[in-house]
Amino acid sequence: MADDEQTFWVPLRFRDVDAFGHVYHAEFLTLLDEARTRWLRDVLRLERPSDHVLARVELDYVSSIVAADDAVCADVRLERVGTSSLTLAETMRVRDGRVVSRGRVVIVLRDVERGVSRPLTDDERARAVALLAGDPG
Amino acid sequence: MADDEQTFWVPLRFRDVDAFGHVYHAEFLTLLDEARTRWLRDVLRLERPSDHVLARVELDYVSSIVAADDAVCADVRLERVGTSSLTLAETMRVRDGRVVSRGRVVIVLRDVERGVSRPLTDDERARAVALLAGDPG
Amino acid sequence: MADDEQTFWVPLRFRDVDAFGHVYHAEFLTLLDEARTRWLRDVLRLERPSDHVLARVELDYVSSIVAADDAVCADVRLERVGTSSLTLAETMRVRDGRVVSRGRVVIVLRDVERGVSRPLTDDERARAVALLAGDPG
Amino acid sequence: MADDEQTFWVPLRFRDVDAFGHVYHAEFLTLLDEARTRWLRDVLRLERPSDHVLARVELDYVSSIVAADDAVCADVRLERVGTSSLTLAETMRVRDGRVVSRGRVVIVLRDVERGVSRPLTDDERARAVALLAGDPG
Numbered sequence: 001m002a003d004d005e006q007t008f009w010v011p012l013r014f015r016d017v018d019a020f021g022h023v024y025h026a027e028f029l030t031l032l033d034e035a036r037t038r039w040l041r042d043v044l045r046l047e048r049p050s051d052h053v054l055a056r057v058e059l060d061y062v063s064s065i066v067a068a069d070d071a072v073c074a075d076v077r078l079e080r081v082g083t084s085s086l087t088l089a090e091t092m093r094v095r096d097g098r099v100v101s102r103g104r105v106v107i108v109l110r111d112v113e114r115g116v117s118r119p120l121t122d123d124e125r126a127r128a129v130a131l132l133a134g135d136p137g
Numbered sequence: 138m139a140d141d142e143q144t145f146w147v148p149l150r151f152r153d154v155d156a157f158g159h160v161y162h163a164e165f166l167t168l169l170d171e172a173r174t175r176w177l178r179d180v181l182r183l184e185r186p187s188d189h190v191l192a193r194v195e196l197d198y199v200s201s202i203v204a205a206d207d208a209v210c211a212d213v214r215l216e217r218v219g220t221s222s223l224t225l226a227e228t229m230r231v232r233d234g235r236v237v238s239r240g241r242v243v244i245v246l247r248d249v250e251r252g253v254s255r256p257l258t259d260d261e262r263a264r265a266v267a268l269l270a271g272d273p274g
Numbered sequence: 275m276a277d278d279e280q281t282f283w284v285p286l287r288f289r290d291v292d293a294f295g296h297v298y299h300a301e302f303l304t305l306l307d308e309a310r311t312r313w314l315r316d317v318l319r320l321e322r323p324s325d326h327v328l329a330r331v332e333l334d335y336v337s338s339i340v341a342a343d344d345a346v347c348a349d350v351r352l353e354r355v356g357t358s359s360l361t362l363a364e365t366m367r368v369r370d371g372r373v374v375s376r377g378r379v380v381i382v383l384r385d386v387e388r389g390v391s392r393p394l395t396d397d398e399r400a401r402a403v404a405l406l407a408g409d410p411g
Numbered sequence: 412m413a414d415d416e417q418t419f420w421v422p423l424r425f426r427d428v429d430a431f432g433h434v435y436h437a438e439f440l441t442l443l444d445e446a447r448t449r450w451l452r453d454v455l456r457l458e459r460p461s462d463h464v465l466a467r468v469e470l471d472y473v474s475s476i477v478a479a480d481d482a483v484c485a486d487v488r489l490e491r492v493g494t495s496s497l498t499l500a501e502t503m504r505v506r507d508g509r510v511v512s513r514g515r516v517v518i519v520l521r522d523v524e525r526g527v528s529r530p531l532t533d534d535e536r537a538r539a540v541a542l543l544a545g546d547p548g
Contacts, residue, residue, distance in 0.1 A: 011285065014311060014324055015161055015304050019154040019204065020523065025465040026152065026440035030289045033437070037288060050288055050341065054436040058469045067156065067324070112431065148422065151448060151461055152441050157386065162328040163307070166300035167426050174425060187425055187478070191299040195332045204461070249294065289435055293428040293478065300426065341430065 008042075010034045011071045023065035028101050029057065032090055035074035036105070039088075043076070044127055052107045055085060059103035069094040081128045084108050084117040145179075147171045148208045160202035165238050166194065169227055172211035173242070176225075180213070181264055189244045192222060196240035206231040218265045221245050221254040282316075284308045285345045297339035302375050303331065306364055309348035310379070313362075317350070318401055326381045329359065333377035343368040355402045358383050358391040419453075421445045422482045434476035439512050440468065443501055446485035447516070450499075454487070455538055463518045466496060470514035480505040492539045495520050495528040 010031050018024040023031075040049035065072065072092050080087035085108045092101040111118040120128065147168050155161035160168075177186035202209065209229050217224035222245045229238040248255040257265065284305050292298035297305075314323035339346065346366050354361035359382045366375040385392040394402065421442050429435040434442075451460035476483065483503050491498035496519045503512045522529040531539065 010287075013284075013304060013308055015155065015163065015307070017156040018152065019156070019158050019461075020464075020521075021156050022464075024152055024441075025468070026437045026444070029437035029440060030287060030435075033289065034287055050430075053431075053433075053475070054472050056469075056471050057436070058467075060467050061465050064464070110431075147424075150421075150441060150445055152444070156324075157327075157384075159327075161304075162331070163300045163303035166303060167298075167424060170300070170426070171424055187293075190294075190296075190338070191335050193332075193334050194299070195330075197330050198328050201327070247294075289429065289437065291430040292426065293430070293432050295430050298426055 008035045008038045009071045009073045012065070012067060012069060014067065016065075017067050021066060025061060028059060028061070028065075028092065031072050032074055032092060032101075032103070032105075035072075035092070036076055036088065036090065036107075039074075039076040043131070044078075044086075044124060046109075046124065048112075051110045051112045053110055054105055055108050056106040057103060058105075059101055061101055063098050063100045065094060065100050069096075069100075071095060072100065078128060078131045079104065081120070081125065081132065083119050086128065145172045145175045146208045146210045149202070149204060149206060151204065153202075154204050158203060162198060165196060165198070165202075165229065168209050169211055169229060169238075169240070169242075172209075172229070173213055173225065173227065173244070176211075176213040180268070181215075181223075181261060183246075183261065185249070188247045188249045190247055191242055192245050193243040194240060195242075196238055198238055200235050200237045202231060202237050206233075206237075208232060209237065215265060215268045216241065218257070218262065218269060220256050223265065282309045282312045283345045283347045286339070286341065286343060288341065290339075291341050295340060299335060302333060302335070302339075302366065305346050306348055306366060306375075306377070306379075309346075309366070310350055310362065310364065310381070313348075313350040317405070318352075318360075318398060320383075320398065322386075325384045325386045327384055328379055329382050330380040331377060332379075333375055335375055337372050337374045339368060339374050343370075343374075345369060346374065352402060352405045353378065355394070355399065355406060357393050360402065419446045419449045420482045420484045423476070423478065423480060425478065427476075428478050432477060436472060439470060439472070439476075439503065442483050443485055443503060443512075443514070443516075446483075446503070447487055447499065447501065447518075450485075450487040454542070455489075455497075455535060457520075457535065459523075462521045462523045464521055465516055466519050467517040468514060469516075470512055472512055474509050474511045476505060476511050480507075480511075482506060483511065489539060489542045490515065492531070492536065492543060494530050497539065 016023045016027045037049045040046045074090050074092045077089045079089050085106055087106050089104050093099050108117045153160045153164045174186045177183045209231055211227050211229045214226045216226050222243055224243050226241050230236050245254045290297045290301045311323045314320045348364050348366045351363045353363050359380055361380050363378050367373050382391045427434045427438045448460045451457045483505055485501050485503045488500045490500050496517055498517050500515050504510050519528045
C-alpha cells in the first residue's frame, strides 16, 4: 500500500441490498462517500471534510457486494490537485480482499455558508502536494 | 371517502424494494411523507408544506408492497389539531385497492429559519377546524 | 442496564441527514433495524437474524440526530413472545447520552424460502423466556 | 431529439435532498435508473427491464438539483450494442430545461433465475440495431 493510501471500513446495512440480493449500484457511491470523507478528514486533514461536491464520477463495478460481506473499505489515492478540486482514484474492497469497484472522482471544495467553491488553503495544498510526491506510482 | 380525504399517487422506484423483494419497511415512511406533504400543500394549503417534523409515528404493516404494485396512494385524515401540531390518520393503498398500511402520525410545524416549532396561522387553523368538522367519523 | 439489554453502535452516514440537517425520520427505522438485527443475532441468537418482517412500529421522536452525533446505539428489550412474533421496546441514544427515540416494534420471523412466517424454535423460545424472566421491569 | 431518444419524468422526493439542500449525488444514479428502466421497457421493449446490472458508469454533475425542481427526466441514447451489454448515453434535465448531468453507462442483461448474464434475444438485437441506425450522431 502506497503511503498516501489509507484503509477505512464502512459497515454495510441491510438496506444497502436491493431486490437482487446485491448492494444497489447507487449505494456504491454512498459507501465511497463515507470512505472518501474520512480520507479528507484524516489524510488531507480538511477541517470540514463533508463540505465538498462531486463534479464527476467514473466507476467500474468489478464484483457484486452481498450482505455477508459485512463491510467495505476503500483505498483512496490522490491523482491531481486543482485550484478548488481534487481528483481521487478509489478502489473498494470487501473483507475477503475481493475488489468490488474501481473508479475515480473529481470533487470540488465548497464554502457552504457562501454557497460557492473555495480554493484549497496553503496548508491543504502543501499536504496535497506531499501526498502526490510520495506516490510511488 | 370523507371530504377531508384526498388521494395522491406516489410512483415506486426499484430502489424501494429490499433483499426480500418487498418495499423496505422504512420506505413506507418515505412514501407516506410524499403523500402527506402533498396533503399539507393541497388540502390544508400550507405555504411551505415540507417545513414540519415528525413527533410520533404508529404504523401497522398490513400487506407487503412489491415492484409490480408500481405506485402507492395514501388517504390522509385529520384527527386532531394542536397549537403547532397535527395528528393525521393515514391509510396507504396500491392500485388493486389492497391496503398496505394503516397508521397515525403527529407532526409539528417548523419555522425552519429560526429552528423552532411554529403555531398554525389563523387561516391554517380555520381550514383545519373545517376539515375536522366535515369528518363524518 | 437490564440483563436483556445490549448496546450496539451504528455509525451514521452523511446520506442519513436530510435537507433540514437532521437524520431523516425514516432513517431512524433503518438505524434501529441494524441494532435490532444484531440483538436478534447476538442476544436471541437467531441463525438468520435478518429473516423477519415488521408487523408494527410505534416511535416517538425525542431529539433530532445531527451528523456530529457520529453514531447511534439502541437498547433493545424483549417485551412479549408470541408464536412467530416478538415485541421489542427500543430506545435509541447518541454518544452524549441523549435519547433520540423511544419505540416499540412487533416483528414476525420468516421462513424466507417458503415465504411464510415461522414459529420460534424450542431453543429460541427458551432463550426468549429467559430474557423475559430476567427483565427487572 | 433523435428518434432513439425518449423523455420520461421521475418525480423527486423530499428524501432525495441532502444536508446541503441539493439532491444527493448518489441519488442521481437512482433517478437515472428509473428513467433507464422505462427506456428499456418502452423503447427497447425488454420483457423484464429491471433484470440488468451496471458494469460501469461515468457521470458529470452539471448543475445541482433542488426540491423546487420537482421532477427530472433523462434522454437516453443507445451508443453501442454488445453480446449481453448495452452502452447508453444519458442526459438528465429538470423542468426549466437545465441540464443537471451528462453521462454514460454500460449495463449487462441478467438471467436472474440462473444468476448469470444473458445475450440479447434476436428481437432485442434487431430493435437495438434499428435504434443505432436511426441515430443521426
